[in-house]
Amino acid sequence: MRTRLEALLRRTDGPLTRELLREPGGHGLGQLPAGRAPDRVVTSVCGFCSTGCSLDVHLRDGEAVGLTPTVGYAVNDGMACPKGWESLTPLRADTRATTPLLRDAGGRQRPVGWSEAVDAFVGGLRGVQQRHGPASVAFLSTGQIPTEEMALLGAVAKFGMGMVHGDGNTRQCMATAVQAYKESFGSDAPPYTYADLEASDVVVLVGANPAIAHPILWERLHRNPHAPAVIVVDPRRTETAAAATQHLAVRPKADLELLYGLGHLLIGLGAVDEDFVRDSTHGYAAYADHVAGYPPERVAAATGIPVADLERCARTIAAGRAVSFWWTMGVNQSHQGTRTAQAVIDLALLTGNIGRPGTGANSITGQCNAMGSRLFSNTTSLLGGRDFTRAADRAEVAEVLGLDAACIPDRPSLPYHRIVEGIANGQIRGLWIVATNTAHSWIGQDDVRDLLGRLDFLVVQDLYTTTDTAQLADLVLPAAGWGEKEGTFINSERRIGRVRKVARAPGLALADFAIFRLLAEAWGVGGHFRRWSSPEAVFGLLQELSRGRPCDFSGIDGYADLEAQGGIQWPQPVPGALVEKERRLFADGVFHHPDGRARFVVDEPRPPAELVRPRRPLVLLTGRGSSAEWHTGTRTSTSPALRNLVPADPYVEVAPADAAARAIVSHDWVELVSERGTMRARALVTPTIATGSVFVSMHHVDTNRLTMPSFDPHSHQPAYKHAAVEVRRVHD
Numbered sequence: 001m002r003t004r005l006e007a008l009l010r011r012t013d014g015p016l017t018r019e020l021l022r023e024p025g026g027h028g029l030g031q032l033p034a035g036r037a038p039d040r041v042v043t044s045v046c047g048f049c050s051t052g053c054s055l056d057v058h059l060r061d062g063e064a065v066g067l068t069p070t071v072g073y074a075v076n077d078g079m080a081c082p083k084g085w086e087s088l089t090p091l092r093a094d095t096r097a098t099t100p101l102l103r104d105a106g107g108r109q110r111p112v113g114w115s116e117a118v119d120a121f122v123g124g125l126r127g128v129q130q131r132h133g134p135a136s137v138a139f140l141s142t143g144q145i146p147t148e149e150m151a152l153l154g155a156v157a158k159f160g161m162g163m164v165h166g167d168g169n170t171r172q173c174m175a176t177a178v179q180a181y182k183e184s185f186g187s188d189a190p191p192y193t194y195a196d197l198e199a200s201d202v203v204v205l206v207g208a209n210p211a212i213a214h215p216i217l218w219e220r221l222h223r224n225p226h227a228p229a230v231i232v233v234d235p236r237r238t239e240t241a242a243a244a245t246q247h248l249a250v251r252p253k254a255d256l257e258l259l260y261g262l263g264h265l266l267i268g269l270g271a272v273d274e275d276f277v278r279d280s281t282h283g284y285a286a287y288a289d290h291v292a293g294y295p296p297e298r299v300a301a302a303t304g305i306p307v308a309d310l311e312r313c314a315r316t317i318a319a320g321r322a323v324s325f326w327w328t329m330g331v332n333q334s335h336q337g338t339r340t341a342q343a344v345i346d347l348a349l350l351t352g353n354i355g356r357p358g359t360g361a362n363s364i365t366g367q368c369n370a371m372g373s374r375l376f377s378n379t380t381s382l383l384g385g386r387d388f389t390r391a392a393d394r395a396e397v398a399e400v401l402g403l404d405a406a407c408i409p410d411r412p413s414l415p416y417h418r419i420v421e422g423i424a425n426g427q428i429r430g431l432w433i434v435a436t437n438t439a440h441s442w443i444g445q446d447d448v449r450d451l452l453g454r455l456d457f458l459v460v461q462d463l464y465t466t467t468d469t470a471q472l473a474d475l476v477l478p479a480a481g482w483g484e485k486e487g488t489f490i491n492s493e494r495r496i497g498r499v500r501k502v503a504r505a506p507g508l509a510l511a512d513f514a515i516f517r518l519l520a521e522a523w524g525v526g527g528h529f530r531r532w533s534s535p536e537a538v539f540g541l542l543q544e545l546s547r548g549r550p551c552d553f554s555g556i557d558g559y560a561d562l563e564a565q566g567g568i569q570w571p572q573p574v575p576g577a578l579v580e581k582e583r584r585l586f587a588d589g590v591f592h593h594p595d596g597r598a599r600f601v602v603d604e605p606r607p608p609a610e611l612v613r614p615r616r617p618l619v620l621l622t623g624r625g626s627s628a629e630w631h632t633g634t635r636t637s638t639s640p641a642l643r644n645l646v647p648a649d650p651y652v653e654v655a656p657a658d659a660a661a662r663a664i665v666s667h668d669w670v671e672l673v674s675e676r677g678t679m680r681a682r683a684l685v686t687p688t689i690a691t692g693s694v695f696v697s698m699h700h701v702d703t704n705r706l707t708m709p710s711f712d713p714h715s716h717q718p719a720y721k722h723a724a725v726e727v728r729r730v731h732d
């Protein structure tokens with residue numbers, strides 16, 4: 001076996017071979033003698049959220065011994081949140097996957113070597129393809145591995161292994177923003193730079209809780225010297241809302257009416273930037289017509305926000321010299337998220353708040369490399385934001401990659417929920433999940449767990465063997481994590497930054513990059529990917545793929561340039577140019593549609609899929625619980641320091657009136673019930689949640705047992721933030 005693996009590896013290139021042939025049990029991070037002074041510092045972008053803070057990792061003999069936030073980096077200038085500070089701890093966890101695991105005939109996951117694992121991968125998934133066709137195997141990718149790795153995954157799966165369908169956890173997160181920008185601006189192009197938070201005199205945050213979810217952006221807003229008005233639109237009085245100058249406690253999912261109502265008032269106040277609207281947009285007349293139907297009284301009734309507050313908000317926006325509009329999951333994760341995001345964009349267009357310092361219609365991303373995934377995961381769009389259905393796009397990609405264009409599927413993937421449905425109807429029989437924890441994070445979890453269990457073959461590639469998804473796998477492939485491999489991430493403001501290898505992965509765990517190349521070789525298609533020899537070589541290919549596109553970063557002079565300049569925002573088409581550290585798009589008022597104009601987009605509001613009713617009278621809201629928790633907790637829960645910052649038990653926020661009606665007091669154990677499942681939690685009775693709704697964080701594994709699988713029709717993003725539930729005290 002070992003000989004066959006070695007023969008296989010000899011055909012691959014140097015760094016991969018060296019890493020793969022390393023003997024197991026090499027000294028890992030946790031085995032370093034404590035207390036040794038560092039001898040070198042390496043700078044790397046944080047691997048949690050999309051803010052993209054830079055961290056100085058202190059090394060001793062080439063291995064990390066500690067870290068501090070980088071002073072002088074444009075994003076975070078010496079700051080980091082608790083997760084950033086604790087970045088190294090998850091690598092040392094004893095739950096790390098150190099060897100492949102293969103399920104045996106008795107149903108037990110049993111450690112195997114790479115050779116057997118690779119054979120099982122090829123045998124398992126190719127076997128499914130032989131029985132049911134190439135499209136019967138799909139993959140699920142992520143926004144949490146370097147761009148070079150996710151591009152290689154998408155390329156190997158689709159151009160090498162013949163898979164047609166592959167989506168990622170960015171569907172759960174950013175699909176709505178992508179769709180909204182494409183229709184409104186002509187391309188997926190978040191226009192801002194973080195400096196805009198410091199330059200605005202009015203900041204409008206819609207469905208975003210940066211005090212918890214993007215703490216360093218929140219810090220930057222506090223550095224704004226213009227004493228900005230901060231308007232927060234959120235049904236909950238979050239930490240962010242509590243610190244705002246105006247909190248519009250919108251009724252859940254009534255944002256569309258609210259935003260149209262603000263458009264109506266702004267037009268009435270004469271706040272339209274007529275020159276900008278005339279020269280740079282299309283569709284204003286239809287917009288004005290549409291919002292004429294949203295007078296304040298109607299909007300107040302729909303949103304629960306008093307007319308006086310609506311008028312005050314509109315006056316503040318109208319008076320602003322530099323107004324920036326920001327949105328996150330309160331918008332994206334809705335049954336009408338795309339239209340809501342576009343209604344935010346409409347307000348920026350209407351008032352000409354775009355392209356100038358302190359302005360913009362700005363979607364804040366979530367995962368460290370969601371922006372890399374938007375461009376290069378090769379899922380919904382072909383590499384570089386291209387279209388699978390266009391022969392010219394396929395030919396361009398084939399040319400850059402030295403491939404036969406016939407390898408490239410001529411249709412886009414099924415979105416995530418259709419892949420899940422495909423499992424239910426037998427169309428999808430094999431699945432390869434990389435760096436996402438579907439069994440916890442997918443909406444309507446019980447169904448998906450059942451479906452994952454029904455697959456002919458499930459491969460999960462993760463840092464840990466203990467995740468809810470890894471436990472269901474037929475084959476677990478042990479991956480190296482952030483800090484154990486090289487590459488780049490792209491942050492929310494389009495900044496490409498380096499991630500560095502500062503520790504060795506434990507046991508037999510390998511960089512995802514190495515795993516993808518190994519599997520391509522074993523599949524017999526390694527020859528297609530000779531140009532993908534190292535992360536830096538892939539970066540070069542991606543630069544070529546970006547040439548002439550809105551994201552063009554072909555002018556960057558390799559990894560060294562990124563390091564020397566402290567990250568570089570796309571676009572950067574001009575070689576050798578020293579660029580401004582913080583740049584925004586659309587300063588010239590020219591958008592990416594062929595006519596150069598941005599579009600106003602409007603639609604009729606629709607009700608959510610599941611309405612409250614006497615049996616289920618409360619709206620369930622879900623989201624981030626604390627700045628110390630990351631999603632499904634696989635990484636953050638390994639840190640005692642981070643665990644200490646969060647309550648030990650799951651909790652549900654209940655409004656005082658709802659609690660009183662059910663004789664619930666804080667700290668009681670309660671049961672939350674939806675049509676799909678139940679969850680136990682402790683009650684936190686608090687006025688920060690409005691009567692008629694409850695809030696549970698997404699970090700608890702049971703939360704998605706309650707959520708209602710429903711999707712935005714344009715982006716196919718799950719509507720995680722609306723389900724009908726009841727809460728009752730548990731009598732023990």
Ligand SMILES: Nc1nc2c(c(=O)[nH]1)N[C@H]1C(S)=C(S)[C@@H](COP(=O)(O)OP(=O)(O)OC[C@H]3O[C@@H](n4cnc5c(=O)[nH]c(N)nc54)[C@H](O)[C@@H]3O)O[C@H]1N2
Nearest residue numbers: 207208209213252253328329330366367623624627630631
């Ligand atoms: N600590 C921490 N930080 C994170 C993450 C993490 O897991 N932990 N995850 C990262 C990722 S991937 C993402 S996508 C971001 C998410 O960042 P955010 O979107 O800021 O976080 P959420 O808590 O999901 O949702 C934001 C707010 O939307 C509100 N909301 C719910 N329904 C509605 C509605 O109908 N209208 C409006 N206007 N608001 C509504 C919720 O009350 C919530 O306060 O955070 C990133 N940062």
Ligand SMILES: Nc1nc2c(c(=O)[nH]1)N[C@H]1C(S)=C(S)[C@@H](COP(=O)(O)OP(=O)(O)OC[C@H]3O[C@@H](n4cnc5c(=O)[nH]c(N)nc54)[C@H](O)[C@@H]3O)O[C@H]1N2
Nearest residue numbers: 169173435436437441461462479481622631632634698720
């Ligand atoms: N109810 C509810 N559900 C939600 C949300 C919500 O607001 N409410 N938010 C949604 C959003 S916005 C998001 S982004 C998703 C996130 O959902 P997930 O993507 O499922 O959450 P994570 O815990 O980040 O999962 C990442 C997995 O990748 C592994 N991993 C980390 N780094 C690497 C690596 O380098 N290589 C490999 N191979 N594996 C790695 C981790 O151990 C972990 O198991 O959740 C969604 N689910």
Ligand code: SF4
Nearest residue numbers: 046048049053081084
């Ligand atoms: S704000 Fe985000 S990028 Fe910055 S340290 Fe925290 S998790 Fe990392």
Ligand SMILES: [Mo]
Nearest residue numbers: 172173366367
């Ligand atoms: Mo996300």
